[in-house]
Amino acid sequence: MKDMTDIGTGPLLRVxxxxxxxxxxxxxEGVSFDLYPGEVMGIVGESGSGKTTLLNCLAGHLAPDAGQxxxxxxxxxxxxVTMSEPERRMxxxxxxxxxxxxxxEGLRMNxxxxxxxxxxxxxxxxxxxxxxxxxxVDWLGRVEIAEDxxxxxxxxxxxxxxxxxxxxxxxxxxPRLVFMDEPTGGLDVSVQARLLDLLRxxxxxxxxxxxxxxxxxxxxxxxxxxxxxMKSGQVVETGLTDQVLDDPQHEYTQLLVSSVLxx
Amino acid sequence: MNAEQxxxxxxxxxxxxxxxxxxxxxxxxxxxxxxxQVPFASREMPMPYGWGTGGVQISAAILVPEDRFKVIDxxxxxTTNAVSIRRFFEKVAQVETTEKTAxxxxxxxxxxxxxxxxxxGQVLVYQVPIPEPLRFLEPSEVxxxxxxxxxxxxxxxxxxYEDIARHGEIATSYAYPVKVExxxxxxPSPIPKFDNPKLEMAGIQLFGAGREQRIYAIPPxxxxxxxxxxDYPFQRMKAPKCxxxxxxxxxxxxxxxTDDAGGRMYVCSDTDFCRERREAGHVGxxxxxxxxx
Numbered sequence: 001m002k003d004m005t006d007i008g009t010g011p012l013l014r015v016x017x018x019x020x021x022x023x024x025x026x027x028x029e030g031v032s033f034d035l036y037p038g039e040v041m042g043i044v045g046e047s048g049s050g051k052t053t054l055l056n057c058l059a060g061h062l063a064p065d066a067g068q069x070x071x072x073x074x075x076x077x078x079x080x081v082t083m084s085e086p087e088r089r090m091x092x093x094x095x096x097x098x099x100x101x102x103x104x105e106g107l108r109m110n111x112x113x114x115x116x117x118x119x120x121x122x123x124x125x126x127x128x129x130x131x132x133x134x135x136x137v138d139w140l141g142r143v144e145i146a147e148d149x150x151x152x153x154x155x156x157x158x159x160x161x162x163x164x165x166x167x168x169x170x171x172x173x174x175p176r177l178v179f180m181d182e183p184t185g186g187l188d189v190s191v192q193a194r195l196l197d198l199l200r201x202x203x204x205x206x207x208x209x210x211x212x213x214x215x216x217x218x219x220x221x222x223x224x225x226x227x228x229x230m231k232s233g234q235v236v237e238t239g240l241t242d243q244v245l246d247d248p249q250h251e252y253t254q255l256l257v258s259s260v261l262x263x
Numbered sequence: 264m265n266a267e268q269x270x271x272x273x274x275x276x277x278x279x280x281x282x283x284x285x286x287x288x289x290x291x292x293x294x295x296x297x298x299x300q301v302p303f304a305s306r307e308m309p310m311p312y313g314w315g316t317g318g319v320q321i322s323a324a325i326l327v328p329e330d331r332f333k334v335i336d337x338x339x340x341x342t343t344n345a346v347s348i349r350r351f352f353e354k355v356a357q358v359e360t361t362e363k364t365a366x367x368x369x370x371x372x373x374x375x376x377x378x379x380x381x382x383x384g385q386v387l388v389y390q391v392p393i394p395e396p397l398r399f400l401e402p403s404e405v406x407x408x409x410x411x412x413x414x415x416x417x418x419x420x421x422x423x424y425e426d427i428a429r430h431g432e433i434a435t436s437y438a439y440p441v442k443v444e445x446x447x448x449x450x451p452s453p454i455p456k457f458d459n460p461k462l463e464m465a466g467i468q469l470f471g472a473g474r475e476q477r478i479y480a481i482p483p484x485x486x487x488x489x490x491x492x493x494d495y496p497f498q499r500m501k502a503p504k505c506x507x508x509x510x511x512x513x514x515x516x517x518x519x520x521t522d523d524a525g526g527r528m529y530v531c532s533d534t535d536f537c538r539e540r541r542e543a544g545h546v547g548x549x550x551x552x553x554x555x556x
Contacts, residue, residue: 115428119417120417122418123418124417
């Protein structure tokens with residue numbers, strides 16, 4: 001577990017009244033929450049409930065129509081929606097990370113695994129090949145990719161390996177907040193289990209805060225401390241993960257929980 | 264605009280004055296922001312794309328009747344591309360042409376910088392096929408422009424990283440990316456990296472990409488740094504031989520196959536440089552003394 005003494009008491013991320021509309025349709029609306037350092041929050045809901053829209057608004061990929069996304073920088077909460085684009089892009093290369101559902105969206109498929117991991121380092125000014133490579137190999141090891149695959153391109157990797165490579169590429173600069181969009185989507189169950197295990201280890205070890213969007217309740221059960229349930233662009237229920245899953249209050253949450261197949 | 268000279272049916276130097284004006288404005292902007300790619304409305308030229316339409320348009324825009332014009336292709340004055348462009352300007356601008364680097368005021372080039380240092384007042388015009396150094400890493404032009412604007416150049420080093428990972432050294436040997444005046448990363452056109460250090464020169468350098476509709480420039484005495492890693496510094500590269508005609512050891516060499524039994528010779532790619540040396544009495548391993556020729 002992370003040493004709790006070095007963590008400030010303020011939230012890492014504060015979202016206030018966030019809304020995004022697609023014309024007359026609601027993408028997401030009235031979303032407010034605080035995320036504290038070291039906390040993992042899950043966002044669940046059915047397809048079209050606004051999970052991904054919300055995540056993209058938080059990560060700066062979409063411009064929200066209303067509300068604020070405040071991020072802690074040196075003890076001060078800064079609005080990332082109104083900050084300048086260079087600053088926001090800098091943030092997304094340093095303090096933030098984004099793990100896409102499809103690894104090929106987050107990777108450079110024609111660049112070797114080592115180059116993929118090293119890109120963020122070089123983007124921040126690393127200019128020593130040996131050190132960059134050392135760090136790349138180290139990170140590949142952490143996500144259980146053998147060292148001799150460092151010069152292979154992701155096209156030669158399996159789906160699970162690609163996803164792990166994407167995670168390594170994102171975490172190499174030691175971000176404080178990770179956005180994940182269906183990180184286990186499209187993987188078979190045994191690979192999913194391994195990836196989840198790995199993610200849980202990394203999140204705990206690095207004291208990462210994370211926001212995980214998924215429709216898979218098992219994923220949030222394993223990873224998330226807190227849960228937010230969305231339906232039709234609205235947050236219908238929030239609470240501790242176990243509390244929400246074991247004692248769902250809202251009818252939609254009850255439906256969601258009871259829809260899971262029991263094997 | 265009354266000063267235009269009419270030569271036959273063409274306006275002086277083929278292009279109409281308004282087009283030249285538009286190109287000159289792009290050139291001035293390019294010189295004001297060294298390394299920045301200025302979009303311009305490239306015209307159809309009477310030659311195919313890839314034959315130097317960008318360079319030809321720049322030359323046409325800057326030539327004046329008093330200029331002495333030189334064209335080289337891979338360093339040589341007598342190759343197809345050089346001959347046809349030289350003939351083109353002889354016909355449509357009636358400017359004096361020369362093969363002597365020292366005497367030319369405007370030199371249009373493809374793939375080489377002349378061996379002889381240019382002096383102040385000379386202009387070097389490059390023909391550029393792909394002006395965007397980040398093109399093959401980031402296919403989106405919208406994104407690459409943003410990266411230039413925000414100085415996000417980490418990706419350029421990813422390319423060099425890939426070179427070392429795959430070949431054990433920076434294997435990029437031409438179109439080697441440079442950073443101009445500490446700001447813009449620029450593709451110096453497909454010159455060999457041997458020529459990169461010469462990009463810091465006393466002459467004006469203008470780059471034209473006709474198909475891609477971009478102009479960029481390096482003013483005289485501008486800092487141009489070839490990108491590299493601390494542990495894999497930039498290195499010039501040439502064939503480890505001397506010119507077989509003039510014996511020069513420090514010029515960039517072409518390898519010429521002479522028969523089908525493995526016979527080959529190395530000659531200076533800069534034909535004017537080679538000729539000058541031979542005229543001065545230097546003779547290479549396979550060369551013939553000048554007076555005997």
